[in-house]
Amino acid sequence: MSGTRIDEAVQDDSSRAVLLAEYEALKAEQTSRIVLRDRLMYAALAALAATLALVVQPAGRPYLLLLLPLVCVVLGWTHFVNDQKISAIGRYLGQYLAPSLVASTRRADQALTWESVHRHDPLRRLDKSVQLVVDLLIFAVPALLSIVLYWxxxxxxxxxxAVSIAEALFTLGFAVRVIAAADLSAGR
Structure with missing residues (x-):
């Protein structure tokens, strides 16, 4: 092997190592965001239960209902942002990192195909629609219902x-943003 070919092989191995390290770091971030995102749903349900427990007490403090919209929107927004980042990492891996890995190996076959293949599930559109409904039922609907109950x-x-009207507007804005960002396509 000539010196140039050895240098190219070392450079290719080094490039592949950097790309694989980037992949591992991004997958670790994606995994931690998925765990956080999923836990936020449980936190929202716990907040709903705690608020309801406070409100149904004999003392009758309906103003406590106004805590729920704030909690739901904050948790919901954090859930939404994490979900967006999880998807962005997946897109980056499939659109940029995988082609770079393919180019570094000088092979025609794809790398990291799972990042795109699993999105072609025939039930993807149904699953994404149900997930949108669940997100709205956990983060937006209880907030709006608690406001109406207060009214x-x-x-x-x-x-x-005045606070409840502002909360209603923020909650509706949040719901509209979640709906607008929903990717209900059959595949990406």
Whole structure:
């Protein structure tokens, strides 16, 4: 092997090592974001249960219902952002890193095909639609219902009415953003 070919082989191995290290780091980040995203759903359900437990107490404190929209939107937004980053990492791996790995190996076959293949499941559109409904049911619907319940309470205060209107607008804005970002296509 000539000196040039050896240098090219070492450079190719080095490039592949860097690409594989990047892949491993991104997959680790993606995995940790998935764990956090999934835990946020449980946190939202716990917040719903805690708020309901406080509200149904004999003391009758309907203003506590206004805590739920804040908690739901904050948890929901964090869930949404993590979901967006998880998808962005997947797109990056499939669109940029995989072609670089293929080029570094000088082979015609693809690398990291799982990053795109699993998106062609025939039930993907249904699964994504159900996930959208679940996200809205966990993060937006309870928040809006708690606001409506507050509005129907006997002792609605003017200052808290203003807060509840702002919460309703923020919650609706959040829901619209989640719906707009939903990727309901059959494949990517």
């Amino acid at each position: 129907t309470a006997d002792d609605v205060r003017a200052d808290l009415l």
